[in-house]
Amino acid sequence: MNSSFSISMCLIDVFREEGTGEEFTNRDKRMIFTNPKYGLCKIAYAALCICVGLSFSQTLFGQSNDQRLRRLLEQYGVEPLDPGGGHTEHRIALGQALFFDRELSGNRDTSCATCHHPNLGTGDGLALPVGTAPKNPGALGLERIKGTDREFIPRNAPEIFNRGSSLWKSMFWDSRVAEVADGNFTSPAGGQLLPGLSSSLYIQAMFPVTSRHEMRGLDGDLTFEGDVNELAEVSDKDLPGIWNAIMSRLLAIPEYQDMFLSAYPEKTLQELTFADAANAIGAFEIDAYTFLDSPFDRYVAGDNSALTRREKRGAILFYGRANCASCHTGPLLTDQKHWSLAVPQLGPGKGEFAPYDLGRYLENEKPEDLFAFRTPPLRNVAKTAPYMHNGAFNDLRSVIRHHSSPWFSLLTYRPRRHLEQEELWETVLQDWQTRFWLAITLDRQNLPRHLSNRDINDIENFLHSLTIPEFETRLQATIPESVPSGLPVER
Ligand code: HEC
Ligand code: HEC
Missing domain, CATH: 1.10.760.10 (Cytochrome c-like domain)
Known part of the structure; x- marks a missing residue:
């Protein structure tokens, strides 16, 4: 706007010099605008008017658009989102290992990342997921083929971005894990839920491992290395039994012992439960997949x-x-x-x-x-x-x-x-x-x-405009090189 203003002042000066050197009379103006000698000037003047008009209307329009949008955002309570988190590096590192480790699944062929993979926007790229015992463990997305005696998981695997905010009360498409009152939660585990879980996100992480089709496997399944799947032998009703069996598996691996003890320095190995694993997984999900710069x-x-x-x-x-x-x-x-x-x-x-x-x-x-x-x-x-x-x-x-x-x-x-x-x-x-x-x-x-x-x-x-910049590279950076079980990591 400033520059267009100064250009028009210059143009007026040009007219002045060409004229009498005194104030314009109407006759002078008519003379200027009818004289072919000033043709170029006229074009320049017209162009200038259009530019000034355009930039003026744009400023006005832009301003009113922003004012309107900001009023609407205020009306709907849209404020910057609190990221949550604030966990120790040790806990996040443990969570990352657990999230990508197929050791958590009965048949050692499915990790959380199978269905929430960073290369697939923290989902699995499928309408309905393919859980444990696929024809080709390790494949992701459309290449992961369902085993013949298995069912599709009934619901779409959601993305898991920004779940650390304290505003999150509900998990799952039907909110079957939810915060009902301050510090009180409902979950499919009812009274069996282990103590020490302080948000619906942490509680959520207790459940995929219990689901037979997602991670645990069917009774009689063998792991893909041909071992007995001991997690599948536990009764469906005995959730603590399932969680204990997974912890025995994990703590049989020396690297996990160290990682758990660093993540929970106040606990001994005997005091650790799968709730500690779930809390670490939640800590990793928040740390890795919270992005608020779209x-x-x-x-x-x-x-x-x-x-x-x-x-x-x-x-x-x-x-x-x-x-x-x-x-x-x-x-x-x-x-x-x-x-x-x-x-x-x-x-x-x-x-x-x-x-x-x-x-x-x-x-x-x-x-x-x-x-x-x-x-x-x-x-x-x-x-x-x-x-x-x-x-x-x-x-x-x-x-x-x-x-x-x-x-x-x-x-x-x-x-x-x-x-x-x-x-x-x-x-x-x-x-x-x-x-x-x-x-x-x-x-x-x-x-x-x-x-x-x-x-x-x-x-x-x-x-x-809700997509963060450099989406692919930033997500890819959350995949670990390897996991403590030594099982392959899906990339
Ligand atoms: C009455 C509440 C309601 C309104 C209004 C509404 N949505 Fe939705 N939206 C939902 C629900 C519920 C779902 C999931 C439905 C399901 O899966 O059965 C959904 C799903 C979506 C999805 C899919 C997201 C995903 O991750 O699967 C998008 C995108 C979306 N809505 C955008 C919009 C847009 C754009 C509008 C306005 C034109 C809108 N919604 C209006 C409730 C609503
Ligand atoms: C076989 C695929 C599969 C595996 C493996 C899996 N998930 Fe999911 N995940 C899903 C599906 C499907 C849903 C939605 C289920 C529903 O709403 O009923 C879901 C829901 C979630 C949600 C809830 C998001 C929300 O806002 O509601 C989180 C968080 C999550 N999974 C994390 C995990 C973690 C952590 C693990 C590993 C312990 C895991 N998932 C393993 C498929 C999977």
Whole structure:
């Protein structure tokens, strides 16, 4: 603006010198603008007017956009997110080893990283995960092939970014691990849960190892080296028995003994439990996968230039007319509540109503929670396909479209277009009864109604601004060279 102002002053000076040297009269001005000698000047003047006009309107528009967006962010309580964490290096190092070590799985063929791999955006790149006893242990993503006598895990493996924030109360798509009141938690273990676990994230880490299809294996399984899988022999009901058996396994490895004792200097080997392992895993997850420097986060922290104009337009839609923030709200971009979006049902299903997965209803049996799943947080969402609780969609546009016309999206759903895992195609329930149940349980009221193609583009642009810079390299740096068991590390 300043420079355009000074240029126009210069131009006026030029006119003055060419004129009488005194104040312009109207005649002088007419003379200047009709004289062909001043043709170039006229073009320059017109160009200047356009430039000044443009930069002025841009400043005005930009300012009002930022003001609007900041008002909306304030309205939805979007503030910089607290990272959590603050664990010792020793505890984080132990957690890293445990997270990548297949020793935690009965058959020694599956680690946490199998389904939450840094190269796959802390997910597994699959709609539904392939758990223990795959045909080819060590392969990741689409290359990991399910064993013939095994089932797919019924739900999509979520990303695990930024779970250290004290705002997180719930874990899993149905919040079956959750903080119910300060310091009190519910979990599938009920009274069997070990003491010493202080957040839902740490408690969560107790469960994958107990699940037969995810990590523990079936009774009678042999490890891939041909040994007896002693973890699978423990009864399903005896959770402490399972956790003890894993600890015996881990503490038989001298390097783990040292790592545990450094991570918990106040304890003796006999006092250690799997809760200590879970706490260390949580410490690693927070340390490795908390990133709060996406363009969106930098904008929230106060930098107006962090988002492009198109991203800001998308954000204004997200927090405004499209109403996304009525559920994807606050610093976590989730209300941690459960909604039914009529997502097509697919996969083996869960619990007594399989092949359906009734979601939150399985936990509380409230009819309003039929087919309802926890609103997912959206940081780095552009990198964490497939989407939804069962991976029913593999691109963001389809997800946004599904939100704005769920009924139409459900009716026109084509498994071959959205599911890369061919084995899942025929599991999609497309009968009229299922569609009917999904349609009548749909939570329609807060979903956006009319999104144009341009709206969808803008929202998609905004969702991309939730991705951190150098995503791949920073995530890859969290993979250890080796783990104490000596088993191979997936890369
Ligand atoms: C075979 C695949 C698989 C393995 C192995 C696995 N997970 Fe998961 N993980 C999942 C799936 C699927 C879910 C969602 C399940 C649900 O919501 O019912 C999940 C959920 C989670 C969540 C909850 C995120 C949230 O916000 O709800 C965390 C954290 C997590 N896993 C960490 C771990 C850790 C730590 C390990 C190792 C101890 C592990 N996972 C092993 C598939 C896996
Ligand atoms: C009524 C609450 C609600 C509203 C409003 C809402 N969402 Fe969602 N969103 C959800 C729930 C619940 C899911 C998961 C549904 C499932 O898996 O069954 C979800 C899933 C998603 C996912 C997939 C994320 C993942 O990791 O799988 C994206 C992306 C998303 N929403 C973006 C949006 C956008 C953009 C808008 C606005 C156009 C929006 N949402 C509006 C509740 C909502």
